[in-house]
Amino acid sequence: MKIAFYGSSLVSAYWNGAATYYRGLLRALSGKGYEITFYEPDVYDRQKNRDIDPPDWCRVVVYEGTIDALKAVAGEAASADIVVKASGVGFEDDLLLEEVLRNARAKAIKIFWDVDAPATLAELRVNPDHPLGRALPRIDLVLTYGGGDPVVSAYRSVGAAECIPVYNALDPQTHHPVPEDPRFVADLGFLGNRLPDREARVEHFFLEPASRLRDRKFLLGGSGWHDKPMSSNVNYIGHVPTRDHNAFNVTPMAVLNISRASMAETGFSPATRVFEAAGAGACLITDYWEGIDLFLKPDEEILVARDGEEVATLLAGLSRRGAQEIGERARQRVLAEHTYANRAETVDAIFRARLGARGEAAE
Structure with a gap:
């Protein structure tokens, strides 16, 4: 056909x-x-x-x-x-x-x-x-x-x-675990282009926690953020080519998913980023949207935050080993059900x- x-x-x-x-x-x-x-x-x-x-x-x-x-x-x-x-x-x-x-x-x-x-x-x-x-x-x-x-x-x-x-x-041939890359070392990474329907949520869920946790390292990738005010502990690296996405996902202790406002309001709309990160075995923190539990189990396979304060709290209480365990459970789940x-x-x-x-x- x-x-x-x-x-x-x-x-x-x-x-x-x-x-x-x-x-x-x-x-x-x-x-x-x-x-x-x-x-x-x-x-x-x-x-x-x-x-x-x-x-x-x-x-x-x-x-x-x-x-x-x-x-x-x-x-x-x-x-x-x-x-x-x-x-x-x-x-x-x-x-x-x-x-x-x-x-x-x-x-x-x-x-x-x-x-x-x-x-x-x-x-x-x-x-x-x-x-x-x-x-x-x-x-x-x-x-x-x-x-x-x-x-x-x-x-x-x-x-x-x-x-x-x-x-x-998830496409397992494209997104999968790889060795960590020193370029992407951080406690929390976020990858996304600067869009009108996302910018305020990035401020709330990523930049505000970064300003709260000055002793932690934050990594920002994506186009358009070069003139955005941000605290000194945020490392902005610009556009990240797809060949580097796996390394970007596995190297930070955790990575952040931030839905565009319209997607979050509608619910039941997991971004490609959710499955890319899970397929690489990343510990994923996501903003809340209805329907998350249809894809990954909160607190066990994914961490869920309703605002920037909860992002900061989750990150402050997360250990490298705990993050790895969450990421591995997520990887196994998506390989079984969401390819x-x-x-x-x-x-x-x-x-x-x-x-x-x-x-x-x-x-």
């Missing part, structure tokens, strides 16, 4: 938080026999900052950021059995959705795959004439990488025929059931 997947980028994680998700899931689907082509625009300097070569399990088509190039690649949807338009492609998203739907065959499964459902739903609520809202009657299925029942209900309320969450997970192979089983069943139903209807 052929999948035409239109997304932000498969070969570059530069300003592209969905890269890990796409790679893990599409590689697992390829292993189940799907023939996948991933179409991505050449925008935001992503092609200049590739962190992987085009893989052998997926054909990658990079197109210019022009309307003509967009229409050309959208025309290739006509040859696919499953056509996916993801959210946040980054160039003329509304036009791309319209062109992909226009070119897809009648019998093809047409999917909108939302990697930022809270933001998308917020747009749909304030704009009844949103292009996605108008397109939903022609879309067979909405898949999301999180959100649980709240997102499912919200999508159905705005006209989606069906919505199914397909959560982030992209697990998620691909779910997606494969969804695809085959729908294709089978269409075949029967045509007979």
